[in-house]
Amino acid sequence: MVNLTIDDKQVTAPKTATIYDAAKLNGIKIPILCHDKKLKPFGACRMCLVEVEQMKGRQIPACTTPVTEGMIIRTSTPDIVKARKMVLELLLLNHPLDCPVCDKSGDCDLQNLTYEYKVNSNRFKDEKFNHEIDYNNPLIERDMNRCVLCGKCARICDEIVSFGALTFIDRGIETKIGCEFDDALNCEFCGSCISVCPVGSLLARPFKHKARFWALTKHTSVCGFCGTGCNLTLGVKDNKVLTTIYDENQGFHKGQLCVRGRFGYQFINSTKRLTTPLVKKNNRLVEASWDEALEIVAARLKGGSDVAALATPRLTNEELALFKKLLLDNVGTKNFDHAAGYAHAALTEGFARSFGASASSATIPDIQKCDFLLVIKTDAYETHPVVGFEINMAVKNNGVKLSILSDKKGKLSKLPDAVTLVHRPGSEVAVLNAIAKTILDEKLADGSAASLSGYAELEQALAAFDADTVAAQSGLAAADIKKLAAEYAAAGKALILFPSGQPYTGHTAELASAVANLAILTGKYGKEGCGVLCLSEKNNSQGAVDMGFFAQDGGMNGLEILEACTNGGVKTLFIAGENPLTSYPDRTKVKAALEAVEFLVVSELFLTETAAMADVVLPVCSFAEKEGTFTSTDRRVQFFKPAIRKGAQTKTDFDVFSSLIKRLGGQAPASPAAQFAEIAAGTAGYQGLSHVSLRNDGAFAAVAMTPALVVPKAAAPIVAEQGKLALVVGSALYHSGTLSQYGEGPMHVCPEGYIEVSRSDAAAGKIAENDLVTVSSATGSVQLKAKVSLRIPAGVAFAPYHFSEAPVNTIWAGQPVTMVTVSK
Amino acid sequence: MNPITPIINGMAITLKHMFLKPVTLQYPTERPKVAARFRGLHALNVSHDKAKCVACYLCPTVCPAKCITVEAGEDANHDKFATVYEIDMLRCIFCGYCVEACPVDAVRMTGEFELANYKRQDFIYSKERLLEKK
Numbered sequence: 003m004v005n006l007t008i009d010d011k012q013v014t015a016p017k018t019a020t021i022y023d024a025a026k027l028n029g030i031k032i033p034i035l036c037h038d039k040k041l042k043p044f045g046a047c048r049m050c051l052v053e054v055e056q057m058k059g060r061q062i063p064a065c066t067t068p069v070t071e072g073m074i075i076r077t078s079t080p081d082i083v084k085a086r087k088m089v090l091e092l093l094l095l096n097h098p099l100d101c102p103v104c105d106k107s108g109d110c111d112l113q114n115l116t117y118e119y120k121v122n123s124n125r126f127k128d129e130k131f132n133h134e135i136d137y138n139n140p141l142i143e144r145d146m147n148r149c150v151l152c153g154k155c156a157r158i159c160d161e162i163v164s165f166g167a168l169t170f171i172d173r174g175i176e177t178k179i180g181c182e183f184d185d186a187l188n189c190e191f192c193g194s195c196i197s198v199c200p201v202g203s204l205l206a207r208p209f210k211h212k213a214r215f216w217a218l219t220k221h222t223s224v225c226g227f228c229g230t231g232c233n234l235t236l237g238v239k240d241n242k243v244l245t246t247i248y249d250e251n252q253g254f255h256k257g258q259l260c261v262r263g264r265f266g267y268q269f270i271n272s273t274k275r276l277t278t279p280l281v282k283k284n285n286r287l288v289e290a291s292w293d294e295a296l297e298i299v300a301a302r303l304k305g306g307s308d309v310a311a312l313a314t315p316r317l318t319n320e321e322l323a324l325f326k327k328l329l330l331d332n333v334g335t336k337n338f339d340h341a342a343g344y345a346h347a348a349l350t351e352g353f354a355r356s357f358g359a360s361a362s363s364a365t366i367p368d369i370q371k372c373d374f375l376l377v378i379k380t381d382a383y384e385t386h387p388v389v390g391f392e393i394n395m396a397v398k399n400n401g402v403k404l405s406i407l408s409d410k411k412g413k414l415s416k417l418p419d420a421v422t423l424v425h426r427p428g429s430e431v432a433v434l435n436a437i438a439k440t441i442l443d444e445k446l447a448d449g450s451a452a453s454l455s456g457y458a459e460l461e462q463a464l465a466a467f468d469a470d471t472v473a474a475q476s477g478l479a480a481a482d483i484k485k486l487a488a489e490y491a492a493a494g495k496a497l498i499l500f501p502s503g504q505p506y507t508g509h510t511a512e513l514a515s516a517v518a519n520l521a522i523l524t525g526k527y528g529k530e531g532c533g534v535l536c537l538s539e540k541n542n543s544q545g546a547v548d549m550g551f552f553a554q555d556g557g558m559n560g561l562e563i564l565e566a567c568t569n570g571g572v573k574t575l576f577i578a579g580e581n582p583l584t585s586y587p588d589r590t591k592v593k594a595a596l597e598a599v600e601f602l603v604v605s606e607l608f609l610t611e612t613a614a615m616a617d618v619v620l621p622v623c624s625f626a627e628k629e630g631t632f633t634s635t636d637r638r639v640q641f642f643k644p645a646i647r648k649g650a651q652t653k654t655d656f657d658v659f660s661s662l663i664k665r666l667g668g669q670a671p672a673s674p675a676a677q678f679a680e681i682a683a684g685t686a687g688y689q690g691l692s693h694v695s696l697r698n699d700g701a702f703a704a705v706a707m708t709p710a711l712v713v714p715k716a717a718a719p720i721v722a723e724q725g726k727l728a729l730v731v732g733s734a735l736y737h738s739g740t741l742s743q744y745g746e747g748p749m750h751v752c753p754e755g756y757i758e759v760s761r762s763d764a765a766a767g768k769i770a771e772n773d774l775v776t777v778s779s780a781t782g783s784v785q786l787k788a789k790v791s792l793r794i795p796a797g798v799a800f801a802p803y804h805f806s807e808a809p810v811n812t813i814w815a816g817q818p819v820t821m822v823t824v825s826k
Numbered sequence: 827m828n829p830i831t832p833i834i835n836g837m838a839i840t841l842k843h844m845f846l847k848p849v850t851l852q853y854p855t856e857r858p859k860v861a862a863r864f865r866g867l868h869a870l871n872v873s874h875d876k877a878k879c880v881a882c883y884l885c886p887t888v889c890p891a892k893c894i895t896v897e898a899g900e901d902a903n904h905d906k907f908a909t910v911y912e913i914d915m916l917r918c919i920f921c922g923y924c925v926e927a928c929p930v931d932a933v934r935m936t937g938e939f940e941l942a943n944y945k946r947q948d949f950i951y952s953k954e955r956l957l958e959k960k
Contacts, residue, residue: 102882102929103906137904211898211906214883 006073021064021075022050032077033086033118035111035200036152037065039250040258041161046152048089049115052077061085083119090121093150095128097201104148106202108215112150133178138186140750141207141265142196146178149203155179155195162258164394164417165189179203190413190735191751192387193264197248197257208265208747209245213237220247221645224632225263226316226625227738229538230255230366230388231634231700232263236626236645243270243626243646254367254638260387261736265747269624270646272744274608276621278651287609287619292653295618300665302574302601303333310337310563310572314579315346315539315546316741318630319639320674321655322542322549323681325578328659332666336557337572340546341504341539342586343560344816348502348536349547352514356522358708360547361687363521364497364533365636365702369396371531374403374493376486378430378500378517379509380412380422380793384735385501386537386635390414393499403493405486407433409730410800411793423486424795427728428508428819429476431716434516436472437487439464441523444484446491448525456711460519463713475719491524495531503539504585504739505731505803508717508818516714528707538635540739541625545633548685548703560586561816567595574601578655579622581740583612584806587816588781605658608744611806621652628654630674631696633703640700641693717818726821727763727799729779731814734802743804755805757786759824760798764790767824777801779813779822786810788824799824860937865920867938868913868951869958871931877957878932881908885924885933893917894924911953915941 003014008021008030015024020043025032035047045066052064055074061082064075076082093112101107136144156168156179167189171180181187196204218237225232233253237245246264250257269275279295280287303309311329313322322340329338340346349360357363369375369392383390390413396402397417404420406412407430415422425433441447442461451457473480490496498517502509517534518527526532538544546552553559558566564582566572568591575596582592596602596615604616613619625632627648633639648654653661656677660670671677675693682688687703695701720728736742736752743749757777759769769775773788777799786801786808794800799822803810814820851858860866871878881898893916899909924933943949 102884103880107882135904211881211900214887216887217883 004069004071006069006071006075008075009077015069017069019069021052021054021067021069021073024069025064025075025077030077032064033115034065035115035150036154038154038158038198040256041154041157041198044153044157047150049086051082051085053079053082087119087121090116090119091124091126094121094124095126096131097150098130098147104202105205105210106199110202111200136186139188139191141191141261141747142187142193143205143207143210144187145203145205146180148201149179150201151177151179152200153179154198154200155204158194158198159189161398162391162395163190163192163194164398164413168195191261191265192259193261194258197259197264206245206265208268212244213239218244218247221643222252223626223645224541224640224642225259226541227262227266227742228386229540229543229635230386231541231632231636231638231640232259232388233640234259234263236267238645241646243267255388255391258388258391261751262738262742262745262748263388266742266745268746269607269741269744270626272608274744275649276606276609276619276652277649278621280619282617287614287616292651295620296658296661296665299576299603299618299620300662302603303576303662303666305574306334308571308573309333309335309576310558310566310574311335311576311578312560312563312580312582313338313340313546313551315340315543316541316579316625316739317546317655318542318628318674319545319549319633319681320630320677321659322546322551324656324659324663324670324677326549326551328663328666328668332663332668336555337553337563337566338551338557339553339560339563340551340580341543341560342582343553343562344507344510345502345504345539346543346547346552347511348500348509348514349538349544350552351511353518353534353536355511355712356515356518356710357527357705358710359686359705361544361637361703361705362533362535362635363527363705363707364535365638366392366535368497368531368533368535369393369402369499370400372396372402372493372495372497373531374490374496375405376490376496376498377404377406377414378408378498378513379506380406380408380410380414381506381732382499382501382537383413385503385539385733387735389499389537393417403489405489407486410795410798415793421486423478423482425476425478426720427730427798428717428720429472430508431512431516431714432467432472432719433476433478433483434513434520435464435467435714435716436469436483437490438516438519438523439467440469440484440487441491441520444488446488447523450525451523451711454522454709454711456713460711460713467716490520495529496524496526497532498534499537501537501539501733503543503733505733507587507731507816512714512716515712519711519714522709522711527709535636539733541634542632544635544637545631548633548637548688549681564592564595567599570598572599575599575603577602577604577612577616579606581610581612583610583615584740584809584811585803587811587814589809589811590782591815592811605655610740620658621649622658623648623652623654627652628656630656631678631693634700637687637703637705638700639688639691639696639703641696720819722797723821726823727759728797729757729777729799729801729814729820729822730818731801731803731810731820734804737802737804740804740806743806755786755802755808755810756789757824758789758791758794758800760794760796761790761792762796763799763824764788767826769824769826773826775824775826777813777822777824779815779820781815782812784808784810784812860939864937864939865922865935867915867936867941868924868956869934869936870911870953870956871934872958877908877911877953878930879908879911880906880930880932881911882929884927884929888923888927890921890923891917891919908953911956913951913956915949915951916946
């Protein structure tokens, strides 16, 4: 710590702080335009000028000057105020005074400072800029006439998002922020640039002109898309969520959001939302009262053993626990599951046997603390973009070494010094086993590993995974596998990340154990910056696992339930929020099952294609209309409150389940808080947590580990077939599950399904970008738009699974790799 | 005092007024002349055949009676304009703050004071009704 004096006040600050940080830390406000907590100091705006006595009273920028012992600083002498006034006058010289029509008005740093410093006239005269305004994309409007050249947008796009879409172009008075070749903006549309813009140069088009900043009520919440657990501030007016608001102090991610978090909120107030219960009469869904609908459902649930349920991991912990209670105690069935029954297997089977806990042994903040990072599948960026930002920052700022093991290249491969080993699809487990074998052979294992259970069996089983053999099978070089093993073992702190979820059928318990073996063999777990992080797909996937909402003690899992629907074993199916018709593999089978089941009840936000098949549809609430907790992928439990009132004829899932319990003669907890108290008492790691203690900040639920080495079974290598491509299914950056289809933002930039093929395959099939191609597999065929990309290796194709129109599950029956033909 | 005197005084005043010009206005056959600064019904100023209003939301913000509803939209040239501009005359207190707040001189108050109507709905003045009459 360093001692210094700011404005006659004795203060202390960390050695690495700048004068600006030190002042802020001690409650002294220095005006600034070009600074953001997350970005490196830049010193562009000259608003933060201060006087330092030791520097002969010269005016120096506070944001770029580090503090030194005994510094005496003055932040607002008449001279400084005069200088700042001139800075503002010079900025306002070219800045158009169009506050009445500028959407930033009210939240504008330049406007606030102009007001604060009473700059109401200008000594200088100059012409305003006349740059063309970029309206070319549906999400981000760029008006460079208003720009003050603080460079924050260009810096956040480079330092954090690592896309580099924006930069300074031209020189001198002509300088402006532009895209490559001064063209239109075409990036991944995360909107980070909008969030940091101090003026109205960058605006969110979906929110443009909707409301003034001061008319919004701000509600903090937790994002309802992926498992990262980002915090959101929702801007609400007239009971409508109109926008997300940036707050640099929010969450581990410091307010940083991805395209879905920032622009995908429109589903909350969508006009397509269900507003009243629907009951099937004469083969048509007609409006009904809640009493009528619940009475029908309760009567069917009394059946007991032939009842099954599927829930979405987007429900809160409280709702999942209550649903489980309804099914186990009041209905009397063990047949319930979430995420198709296999998407959580990495946690519930893989980690459960390898670590003795169904949770990841590392947290997202560990990414910044490790020395070596191994990412399985570049898709980790697409499934969890904000985790991707953390990886970008770790690699660029902390010099973390990044290695990627993937079946295709991706954005992460472009990071400095990132090594991407592109293997044949489906050979991940074999490669990981080969790495484990190299670690054992080269005596790189930690001393303690040999004493763990399963060591001898593993050593024996790994004999088949010689680096050379695996290299030949997977299309890698043996030397690369050995090098990766050596680097991983040699790193002081190493972390492994892999995404899981419904499209990643290859990321099973076997992969989780293979990954866990590496960490256990080298002793890289249970320490800061070490471990294995399974990126679970949905916002409460980890919570659903923690609540035990999956097939246990002889209950049927997700796919078995659907099978039983077809063959009559299950007569009543309760689907809470899932959309299996689009998101589960093998559409024909799912459709047959949903048609065959005698009674189908769906609780949903929208009339999805699954809900359209139901006998009773119950309209329920989105995350913005209820309270509860979500558990993020790294087991951070976060509480959120409703941001808006729910519709008159909608209920929360919690209310639906508790009224069903009451109708079945049981007793339900009075509120989500009471339910959470039960959860906290009975769930490992949740002890001591309550809604009250989580009110301000989330808390990590502890993970107790008892490691064991398990032999992971590798799938047989995929045999390449002449004229066929190996299709891998996955997530697109702009979407999460099927819910994001109802968000306007994601649909503006990625409105439909596509198939990504390599350049050579495209040339061979004479396929051009945006051509409509027919993709056929053994299961069926579908028409998709073609995307020709450099990142896909020859012989491989990639398709995202989110879309109800042209659904990929007509050709994908759940195998990690599907052989398909692509023709025009 | 003589009890008759005040009565005579009163009668004198009454008599005097019989010869003065009456102050009562025979409304509605006679119309009052309102002052230039009278604050009556609002009007939206027009320039180049368009309402001058840019939907900056300052008038609904400043309005103490919360009687102004504005919704903004974007026209073909990406210019901001008011798709909805409504004033609820039942709530309006005719303070004139909206006129004061307007940065583009788009709203003014006219001398129009006859605002009576038969239905509540008719007191909500839409943009069409508020646009200045040519």
